[in-house]
Amino acid sequence: MIYIDEVNAQEVLDSRGNPTVKTTILLSDGTAASAIVPSGASTGKREALELRDKDERFLGKGVLKACENVNTTLCDSITGLSPFDQSAIDNLLIELDGTENFSNLGANATLGVSMAVARAAAKSLNLPLYRYLGGANALTLPVPMLNIINGGSHADNTVDFQEYMIMPVGFECFSDALRASAEIYQHLKKLLKDSKHITSIGDEGGFAPNLKTNEEPIQIILEAVKKAGYKEGEQIAIALDVASSEFVNDEGIYCLKGEGKNLSNEEMIEYYEKLIAKYPIVSIEDGLSEDDWEGWSKLTQKLGDKVQLVGDDLFVTNAKILEEGIVKNIANAVLIKPNQIGTISQTMQTIRLAQRNHYRCIMSHRSGESEDSFIADFAVALNTGEIKTGSTARSERMAKYNRLLAIENELTFPVYLGKKLFNK
Structure with missing residues (x-):
């Protein structure tokens, strides 16, 4: 029997230069596999706890305690088990922690182990990770949602909304969709540069210009779409991550500082209605705050049959919270971030609950990422159909896109035991 022989965690750095956990699993057959845990900047209140040292190292952001938990408690408990x-x-892992949000061991400790175990098992069986996790039904390449203009907590600029994304919805294959997106990104850079805007980029590779309104980024993006030779609405759609929990005050008023507006939840819904009527917007994420369930109900009733309404901070990849949302008819889609919940199995449970109830799923990165491409395989394994993993810039984002290109090639020209099987 093949069993887990060794478990080791070490502190490494993510794409923002902050510490995170890298876990390596060694199996008894000599297979070794590692996983690196991502970290978010805009986080929901009910996310699983990311354990930080809070000492003088790395401004308190060190993860030596989380690594120690892997190297002692978790290592002792899973060594000898089947991967x-x-x-x-x-x-x-859930039992060992004993809390609802992994506040004892840290979700960054448990997720690193969970991911590494899955990867080691797949590698031992000589299977791609997506095939191991998803089986024969892992066939769907996701439509990418590319964050090409950053605002909010992802950039130091005057734009309130956190992400302005393009969705290449009118293409027959992933590689064509990605190519179109990369071309639009380059045209956007030129347009910004010609308009004397700064073309520095935010955490997820999008540009972070200072613009006058929250509508102006959409206008510039659509101009770039046109310059690149693509059709708005038909080939390229717009998606927004508003991240409204970041700018709602204690009275439940949404403060759009960039525009000098203070809006109620009903006024925010009207704001979105006008944008949807004017532009090819197909998805709005976190349109209202995570605590504004009454507002979310109104939002879903008003716009749920017109656009995808995605809960991120709202659901935090938690099946119990999502189930409550389903019962109350809140939103119609859920963002999937494994580090919000703490293990791969819990993440899969949330995805399957969503899919059974006809909620769309969007696999997602975090703003603090690494070269680890786990979520690319995970999106294909669970047929989520959509993925958020940044713009066509920064190597930690491209690692996911390049992995999806490789998966697309494998699904087109399957490789079995090193021999390519061509369908003639």
């Missing part, structure tokens, strides 16, 4: 029973190992 092929993902749910049993993940349930053990």
Whole structure:
């Protein structure tokens, strides 16, 4: 029997230069596999706890305690177990922590182990990760949502909304969709440069210009779409991550500082209605704050049959919270971030709950990322159909896109035991 022989975690750096956990699993057959845990800047209140040292190192952001938890408690408990029973190992991690949000061991400790176990098991069986996790039905390449203008907590500029994304919805294959997106990104850079805007980029590779309104980024993006020779609405759509929990005050008023507006939830809904009527917007994420469930109900009733309404801070990849949203008819899509919940099995549970209830799923990166491309395989494994992983810039974002290109090639020209099988 193949079993887990060694477990080791070390502190490494993410794309923002902050510490994070890298976990390596060694199996008894000699297979070794690692995983690096991402970290978010805009986080929901009910996310699983990311354990930080809070000492003098790295301005308190060190993760030596989380690594120690992996190298002691978790290592002692899972050594000798089969790596092929993902749910049993993940349930053990939950039991060992003993809290609802991994506040004892840290979700960055448990997720690193969970991801590395899955990767080691797949590697031991000589299977791609997406095939191991998804089986024969892992066939769908996701439509990318590319964050090409950053605002909010992802950039130091005057734009309130956190992400302005393009969705290449009118293409037959992933590679064509990605090519179109990359071309639009380059045309956007030229347009910004010609208009004397700064073309520095934010955490997720999007540009971060100072613009007069929250509408202006959409206008510039659509101009870039036109310059690149693509059709807005038909080939390229717009998606927004408003991240409204970042600018709502204690009285429930949404403060758009960039525009000097203070809006109620009903006025925010009207604001979105006008944008949707004017532009080819197909998705709005976190349009209202995570605590404004009454507002979300109104938003869903008003716009739920017109656009995708995505809950990120609202649901935090938590099946219990999502189930409450389903019962109350809140939103119609859920953002999937494994580090919000703490294990791969819990993440899969949330995805399957959403899919059974006809909620769309969007696999997502975090603003603090690494070269780890786990979520690319995960999106294909669970047929989420959509993925958010930044713009066509910064190597930690491109690692995911390049992995999806490789998966597309494998699905087109399957490789089995090193021999390529061509369908003639």
